[in-house]
Amino acid sequence: MELTISTPALLFSTVSLLMIAFTNRFLALASLIRDLHVKYKTEEEKENIIAQIIGLKRRIRIVRNIQIIAISSLLLSAVCMLLIFLQKELAAKWFFGGALTLQIVALTLSVREITLSMNALELELSDIAELISPASHRRRKKEHTSHKE
Numbered sequence: 001m002e003l004t005i006s007t008p009a010l011l012f013s014t015v016s017l018l019m020i021a022f023t024n025r026f027l028a029l030a031s032l033i034r035d036l037h038v039k040y041k042t043e044e045e046k047e048n049i050i051a052q053i054i055g056l057k058r059r060i061r062i063v064r065n066i067q068i069i070a071i072s073s074l075l076l077s078a079v080c081m082l083l084i085f086l087q088k089e090l091a092a093k094w095f096f097g098g099a100l101t102l103q104i105v106a107l108t109l110s111v112r113e114i115t116l117s118m119n120a121l122e123l124e125l126s127d128i129a130e131l132i133s134p135a136s137h138r139r140r141k142k143e144h145t146s147h148k149e
Contacts, residue, residue, distance in 0.1 A: 001093070003080070003084055003089065003092050003093060003096060004084070005081055005084050005085060007084075007096065008077040008078075008080040008081050008084075008092075008095075008096050008099060009077070009081065011073060011074070011077045011099055011100070011103060012074065012077065014103060015070045015071075015073055015074045015077075015103065018066065018070045018103075018106060018107075018110070019067060019070055019071070022063050022066050022067050022070070022110070023067070025063050025113070026060060026063045026064065026067070029056050029059055029060045029063065030060065032056055033053060033056050033057070033060070036049050036052055036053050036056070037053070040053070052120070052124075055116065055120050056120075058116065059113055059116050059117065059120075062109055062112060062113045062116070063113060065109060066106050066109045066110055066113065069102050069103075069105050069106040069109070070102070070103070070106045072102050073098075073099045073100075073102035073103045073106065074099075076095050076096075076098045076099035076102065077095075077096070077099040079095050080092050080095035080096045080099060083095060
């Protein structure tokens with residue numbers, strides 16, 4: 001495989017999109033934690049709030065790790081470009097492989113964070129799960145149309 005100076009640059013756009021997405025995710029999670037902290041100070045029922053904060057802290061650590069890994073991938077890509085410029089082909093290939101590997105790790109962690117996010121939403125909505133299920137929606141729609149007749 002021949003590396004050109006533009007090959008590692010292909011990773012830049014992907015890393016940039018990851019950084020934008022997960023910076024926004026980080027800010028949203030931090031805001032949720034702050035809101036729950038205020039709620040913790042004012043409400044009697046604290047166990048549910050503590051459980052939510054623990055879950056959010058786990059997710060925010062994953063997001064932070066994604067950001068660090070994505071930045072590391074970007075750094076390896078830049079070093080790879082420098083090595084190509086210096087005509088150090090073998091070293092450039094190793095750095096490019098490392099950059100790709102880090103990007104795969106970041107994307108895998110991204111899937112993990114999304115899964116945790118979905119689990120948290122399902123837990124949050126578990127008390128109204130019956131009301132919002134598709135079968136329940138069809139039943140209510142059918143009842144609504146039968147009342148019109």
